[in-house]
Amino acid sequence: MEPAPHILVVDDDREIRDLLSRFLEKQGMRVTAARDAREARKLWPLGRYHLVVLDLMMPGEPGLDFARWLRSQSEVPIVILTAMGEETDRIVGLELGADDYVAKPFNPRELLARIRAVLRRANGEGPSKEPPAKVIRFAGWTLEPARRRLLNPDGAEVSLTGGEYELLQVLVERPNRVLTRDMLMDILRGRQAGPFDRAIDVAVSRLRRKLEDDGRNPTLIKTVRGGGYVLAATVERG
């Protein structure tokens, strides 16, 4: 077993700091929290952190500047928290070498999963050493995880609801695989699908409309009768 990873959480929101401290510690990690960039700068030399969770939207010094400073000091992995709808240029913080990003409001479990994934990459253990894709292209469409948005083949933004985005993301992560309603229900809602549950069908239907995919004769999200759904497209990451 490896030593417990030490995480530095930088967020001005006390609730989030507490939540993350409790949650991550329960998962066997050590957590130190800072309320802003100034405090984080002071804490930095005092500990050997394995990873920094950084909220970009903070009073005082912009999180982005702190991230840049951090990068100049060390190779420590950074996971960025962003609020939805923040300015473009802020999220370009990825260019700066952040290792992953999670949109607020976030699911702690998801953040944990991403933290683990980043740590594993950093340790060189994991099979997936590529950084998270900045854009994901399929059948002319472009998904930008950093901004949680979808661009149509003309490059225009198509606004997705949270649920639609998540569904699409799940599909795009496993193209050409049949995903059962059970799997989708579990992944997207964390609950079990009842036998007459049509929630997934309706969600797919709504997503198809945004993707201009005719449900009666779909080309992108195909139906597998009695099985589930498949994204029928080649997905390209970059």
Add this chain to the structure above:
Amino acid sequence: MEPAPHILVVDDDREIRDLLSRFLEKQGMRVTAARDAREARKLWPLGRYHLVVLDLMMPGEPGLDFARWLRSQSEVPIVILTAMGEETDRIVGLELGADDYVAKPFNPRELLARIRAVLRRANGEGPSKEPPAKVIRFAGWTLEPARRRLLNPDGAEVSLTGGEYELLQVLVERPNRVLTRDMLMDILRGRQAGPFDRAIDVAVSRLRRKLEDDGRNPTLIKTVRGGGYVLAATVERG
């Protein structure tokens, strides 16, 4: 005939181990069960397993660590069992390269279907590590697995239903080989064909029409009286 697949089931729940052993054995598979990762590690070198069914939520060593170890040892396909809402493990599990995923509580028939699908994929790709063909051509027709669609010799898309597509794919993967109704039924529906079962005949009939192949005098999908069906064409992969 291929040898009976040997499955290693790793789950701490005795009921599930027993259920799966009985069920999968009735389906003609060999099953070995382990109650935890430690036991599984010991069993691993003693058998040649074709697939591992792994519960991630186990006391002792986390299933995830075992999966990682397994991956470092071999390319054996892994099907993961997870409890509902264990988002973390699921995401990481998929990143690790698990081949499929079934949510608990699961339907044994569904698990069986997934196991078969994974085994088929693993066998199809075989030891030759060639990437799956992007297009498959036969007698002027083109099958595009990535998009799950069929193009006629003029290059126009012919819309197939899910069942038609699956049938065609099976035929194309085994050209010039007689496929019995039993085999087709097993592969396509995961069940056995009754003695008066005409489902396959009708499915072939429907597919022939889409392929413009006259059933009374077929040139593409030939009938072998008392035997089954053959795709009579040279198949070209690229």
Add this chain to the structure above:
DNA sequence: CCCGGATTGCAACGGAGCGCAACAGCCCGG
């Protein structure tokens, strides 16, 4: 060559699965 059972082709039918419009409940910010 003719007959009859076996086998297959396929049209027609119907149950089950699915698409999706419409409705309703929920959440959240004002």
Add this chain to the structure above:
DNA sequence: CCGGGCTGTTGCGCTCCGTTGCAATCCGGG
């Protein structure tokens, strides 16, 4: 408390595909 956006539920129509029935074809025996 209201209003708007989001998502689950419901209902109806359509599609898919298994079943059934009958005609066509095959084939061995007389």
